[in-house]
Amino acid sequence: MHMKIAASVAMCALATMALVPSTHHSAGGTVAGKVTYTGTAPKMKQIDMAKEPSCAKQHATPVMNESVVAGEGNTLGDVVVYISAGGAPSAVPSTPVTFEQKGCQYLPHVLPMQAGQQLEIKNDDQTSHNIHPMSQVNPEWNKSQPPGAPPIQTTYAKPEFIPVKCNVHPWMHGYFAVLNTSHSTVSGSDGTYSLSGLPPGKYTVTAWQERFGTQSQEVTIAGSETAKLDFSLKATEY
Amino acid sequence: MSRVAYRIPSITASISFLLIAASAGVAQTIHGLPREGRGGDTKVNTRVGRPAAGKQEYTRYCAGCHGDHGDGAGENAQWIDPRPRDFTQAVFKCRSTLSGSLPTDQDLINTVRRGIVNSNMPQWRPLPDQMQADLVAYIKTFSPRWNNEKAGTPVVIPPETPVTTESILAGRAMFQKFECWKCHGTAGRGDGPSASSLTDSKDQPIHPYDFTTGTRFKCGTTNADLYRIFMTGLDGTPMASFADNIKGDQGWDLVHYLRTLQPLRTPESILWKSWLATHASELKPIGPESGGR
Numbered sequence: 001m002h003m004k005i006a007a008s009v010a011m012c013a014l015a016t017m018a019l020v021p022s023t024h025h026s027a028g029g030t031v032a033g034k035v036t037y038t039g040t041a042p043k044m045k046q047i048d049m050a051k052e053p054s055c056a057k058q059h060a061t062p063v064m065n066e067s068v069v070a071g072e073g074n075t076l077g078d079v080v081v082y083i084s085a086g087g088a089p090s091a092v093p094s095t096p097v098t099f100e101q102k103g104c105q106y107l108p109h110v111l112p113m114q115a116g117q118q119l120e121i122k123n124d125d126q127t128s129h130n131i132h133p134m135s136q137v138n139p140e141w142n143k144s145q146p147p148g149a150p151p152i153q154t155t156y157a158k159p160e161f162i163p164v165k166c167n168v169h170p171w172m173h174g175y176f177a178v179l180n181t182s183h184s185t186v187s188g189s190d191g192t193y194s195l196s197g198l199p200p201g202k203y204t205v206t207a208w209q210e211r212f213g214t215q216s217q218e219v220t221i222a223g224s225e226t227a228k229l230d231f232s233l234k235a236t237e238y
Numbered sequence: 239m240s241r242v243a244y245r246i247p248s249i250t251a252s253i254s255f256l257l258i259a260a261s262a263g264v265a266q267t268i269h270g271l272p273r274e275g276r277g278g279d280t281k282v283n284t285r286v287g288r289p290a291a292g293k294q295e296y297t298r299y300c301a302g303c304h305g306d307h308g309d310g311a312g313e314n315a316q317w318i319d320p321r322p323r324d325f326t327q328a329v330f331k332c333r334s335t336l337s338g339s340l341p342t343d344q345d346l347i348n349t350v351r352r353g354i355v356n357s358n359m360p361q362w363r364p365l366p367d368q369m370q371a372d373l374v375a376y377i378k379t380f381s382p383r384w385n386n387e388k389a390g391t392p393v394v395i396p397p398e399t400p401v402t403t404e405s406i407l408a409g410r411a412m413f414q415k416f417e418c419w420k421c422h423g424t425a426g427r428g429d430g431p432s433a434s435s436l437t438d439s440k441d442q443p444i445h446p447y448d449f450t451t452g453t454r455f456k457c458g459t460t461n462a463d464l465y466r467i468f469m470t471g472l473d474g475t476p477m478a479s480f481a482d483n484i485k486g487d488q489g490w491d492l493v494h495y496l497r498t499l500q501p502l503r504t505p506e507s508i509l510w511k512s513w514l515a516t517h518a519s520e521l522k523p524i525g526p527e528s529g530g531r
Contacts, residue, residue, distance in 0.1 A: 053526070170432065
């Protein structure tokens, strides 16, 4: 009797798991770890926003160039970690990703998205910005966005790492990481990352840093465990 | 032998010469090239562009700057500024279509004919229509985008509104509001606070148009051309598209104001000068002092 109940409960659980769409990334295994660097990371310069007082006054502490986010213990933040191979193709998420211009900075500095996913670009500043994603695979465009203008809605059809800049404010730099997958994340300031909701299988996980390049490693997920996968990128001076 | 008999060869020669000279304007029929093209959907008037023929002409006229592979890396490229267009990216400054989209054939033909002022791109207007069509058809083979993508939506340019003081003042307010002065300078001199740091999409330094020189714009000369420029943006450069924020007749206000920045005798500058003579003190200065953002 107990066996029967247990068996039917287990079957119900399994059936429910099968119904959960992969984009919600709720069931499945996890790959997690830390991204660090070897060698000496370049020193980041302070950004001078004197030419844009409305932005300069928004920052109580000095704003540093964000090309390399190095932390204690040689950790690397703002590294895109994503599934570059393996697993079934993920459906394009229906929720848009948002890129904000605030305090004359791009938030987030690196924005991963899936090719075909809706991208929303907002200007939260008191000054005009022009959004100039310097794409080479996707069409390059350049639009002005004054304060109070509605968000720019767009999408990228092809995978590409696209540098984004504002010509009016030359210190502003960001990246769109347009990927083939929705399994992507960005490492935190402490270098840690976590990719969850991975069905069982063999995967290639890639870490990308805008200056130090990429590194790929393979991992196998059996069920709902957390596989530990650390990345160590070689720091370059420039 | 009669004298006429001796003259016949020279008469024949003169008539032939005249015939050849007369048909030189339709040179391609003499050389046996067909008028209508095989493939190529580029048309200049009635001439359909032929990419294969265009390749020959490209090698002669264009490759020195634009490169054999159309990548803007011809042997002259390193000596000239601005650099020649890289056709492999299909990114063009002078379009009638929205930012990020392909230009129309007419846009490309216009650029070939007009050249690009203040650059080493000459006016190729004297080339025959067929050759212009061939060249543009061939240029389109350098980027795969032309295989899958159609030319973009042309910007709608409404009929121009009258040149009035109100229009110029409204345009001046737009110049302030949309912060054109940050690059173009408060007097349109191309010396705005961001001007010195501008680079194009190939990371080459580039400067904004200086209205006070009165030179032709890179993409035209008329008010309609000016309207089109800030609506489409100049792709590949810092000049953004303002099509999302400037609608319809508003664009003409900005055009009218921009004309007053030029040292040309235009209806706008004449009207503005006379208005300034009595009202100049009413104007708030352009720039950060105007309490703007």
